[in-house]
Amino acid sequence: MPHINAATAAAARWLRSLPPLRLLALCIPVAVFAAIPLLLIGFYSVQAGWSGIRPLVFRPLIAELLGNTLALCGTATAGCVALGTALAWLVERTSLPWRSAWLAVLSAPLTIPAFINSYAWITVQPGLHGLTGSTIVATLSYYPLVLLPVAAAVRGLDPATEESARALGSGPVSVFVRVVLPRLRPALLGGALLVALHLLAEYGAIEQLRYPTFATAIIAQYQSTFASTAANVLAAVLVVCCLAFVTIEVLLRGRVRTARLGSGTPRPAVPVRLGRWTAPVILALLGLLGLAIGVPAYSVGHWLTYSTADAWAVDALVPALWSTAQLGALAAGAAVVAGFPMAWLAVRHRSGLTTVLERGTYLASAVPGVVVGLALVSVSIRYARPLYQTTSLAVAAYVMLFLPRAMVSLRSAIGQAPPGLDEASRALGHSAPATFRRVTVPLTAPGILAGAALVFLAVSTELTATLLLAPTGTHTLATEFWAATSEIDYPRAAPYAVCLILLSVPAAYLLLRQSTKGTAS
Numbered sequence: 264m265p266h267i268n269a270a271t272a273a274a275a276r277w278l279r280s281l282p283p284l285r286l287l288a289l290c291i292p293v294a295v296f297a298a299i300p301l302l303l304i305g306f307y308s309v310q311a312g313w314s315g316i317r318p319l320v321f322r323p324l325i326a327e328l329l330g331n332t333l334a335l336c337g338t339a340t341a342g343c344v345a346l347g348t349a350l351a352w353l354v355e356r357t358s359l360p361w362r363s364a365w366l367a368v369l370s371a372p373l374t375i376p377a378f379i380n381s382y383a384w385i386t387v388q389p390g391l392h393g394l395t396g397s398t399i400v401a402t403l404s405y406y407p408l409v410l411l412p413v414a415a416a417v418r419g420l421d422p423a424t425e426e427s428a429r430a431l432g433s434g435p436v437s438v439f440v441r442v443v444l445p446r447l448r449p450a451l452l453g454g455a456l457l458v459a460l461h462l463l464a465e466y467g468a469i470e471q472l473r474y475p476t477f478a479t480a481i482i483a484q485y486q487s488t489f490a491s492t493a494a495n496v497l498a499a500v501l502v503v504c505c506l507a508f509v510t511i512e513v514l515l516r517g518r519v520r521t522a523r524l525g526s527g528t529p530r531p532a533v534p535v536r537l538g539r540w541t542a543p544v545i546l547a548l549l550g551l552l553g554l555a556i557g558v559p560a561y562s563v564g565h566w567l568t569y570s571t572a573d574a575w576a577v578d579a580l581v582p583a584l585w586s587t588a589q590l591g592a593l594a595a596g597a598a599v600v601a602g603f604p605m606a607w608l609a610v611r612h613r614s615g616l617t618t619v620l621e622r623g624t625y626l627a628s629a630v631p632g633v634v635v636g637l638a639l640v641s642v643s644i645r646y647a648r649p650l651y652q653t654t655s656l657a658v659a660a661y662v663m664l665f666l667p668r669a670m671v672s673l674r675s676a677i678g679q680a681p682p683g684l685d686e687a688s689r690a691l692g693h694s695a696p697a698t699f700r701r702v703t704v705p706l707t708a709p710g711i712l713a714g715a716a717l718v719f720l721a722v723s724t725e726l727t728a729t730l731l732l733a734p735t736g737t738h739t740l741a742t743e744f745w746a747a748t749s750e751i752d753y754p755r756a757a758p759y760a761v762c763l764i765l766l767s768v769p770a771a772y773l774l775l776r777q778s779t780k781g782t783a784s
Contacts, residue, residue, distance in 0.1 A: 304630075
């Protein structure tokens with residue numbers, strides 16, 4: 264009998280550990296939907312067989328492309344992590360004057376798409392190319408993806424633990440490494456993962472800087488032979504790289520708790536006095552802004568002086584601006600709606616199953632948009648022909664590509680919301696929908712809005728999937744800009760660059776506002 268009781272108790276514990284079925288019913292279709300491009304890549308790879316795959320994979324070109332891709336991901340991600348973390352600490356925990364203003368201007372590179380940054384640098388410094396040029400442009404373009412979540416995490420830290428460590432004799436460096444960094448780990452790793460995944464699939468900026476990676480090679484293969492086996496095999500290698508990055512992030516993140524469980528609210532941290540270092544730090548920040556914002560502003564302004572009246576034609580600019588805004592808004596809303604249940608499942612019901620479901624949504628973002636676009640073209644033509652060449656299909660591709668951007672923000676917001684508040688609401692007699700509306704949404708609103716803003720910014724600069732899936736006659740700012748730069752018509756491209764930057768400002772402001780609530784001034 265004792266062993267039967269023990270088995271019954273173990274079965275009961277296992278059943279209690281399972282996620283709610285209603286939540287799984289929402290999340291499993293999202294995971295399956297996100298896996299469509301991967302299933303097609305796998306299908307074409309299996310069709311080719313080992314005899315067809317082996318000569319494509321085991322050749323010097325693949326080794327070169329893999330080395331280039333990993334080198335770019337490693338150097339640029341490391342640069343973004345180091346720069347973003349240092350800037351977050353300066354803004355949130357030092358006596359730097361006008362800290363809120365500094366955070367706003369240091370986040371401004373989010374309004375400048377990476378391919379506009381590369382366009383600016385190669386027109387100012389034509390010899391800049393290869394790994395060095397790509398790392399510089401990628402770091403200057405993407406470090407805010409680390410800065411903003413880390414700054415928010417630093418702002419939410421309770422300084423009591425740091426004070427305790429200092430009282431026990433630990434120095435400033437030891438306190439930062441042993442106490443602060445572990446608590447910043449979820450935000451830091453989430454930002455780093457976003458940067459790395461984006462770089463795996465980055466095409467526009469890297470192509471302009473003449474640095475061959477898997478993404479540029481895949482698109483070259485598709486352009487030469489539509490949906491070729493070689494392109495699908497290259498995409499499969501990118502998916503393996505993505506799996507490796509996601510696994511590393513999961514292992515490093517661990518099970519650290521980010522929600523504060525104590526009573527009351529944490530005291531504001533006492534800023535570290537910069538003293539005589541204030542002036543050098545401000546000069547260094549101005550130098551960074553000169554590289555990240557000044558160079559693109561100078562280059563775009565320079566080419567604008569050569570732009571003709573035809574380049575500013577309203578009948579071309581306004582439809583492209585409207586299409587970009589419409590697609591971005593629709594995709595941002597769809598990504599948040601699709602990602603929220605998955606993020607909730609991953610944070611509040613963590614298990615092996617939920618981790619697999621959540622991380623599966625990250626894989627499609629590691630392949631170029633052309634792969635996702637062609638997958639949806641194939642599926643829609645065969646099984647859902649009315650969807651072909653519709654806005655709905657384009658939005659579906661954007662959700663596949665950029666769902667991780669929403670997921671990182673949503674997961675962080677849900678993780679920082681104390682679960683006891685939901686339980687207290689239910690104990691007071693409120694229904695699940697009422698608790699969601701009155702407690703959950705207000706607590707996670709910053710993450711919802713930040714995720715939507717990140718997706719909007721990504722969609723506004725997407726190129727290859729848009730070219731394949733946008734309804735006939737639809738042009739976006741990104742596709743028109745790319746068409747002009749491909750013809751080396753920089754004056755004609757400049758107005759589209761200005762419109763892209765202006766369109767990105769509201770989303771970047773929203774992201775900044777949600778990430779800076781509570782910042783000291």
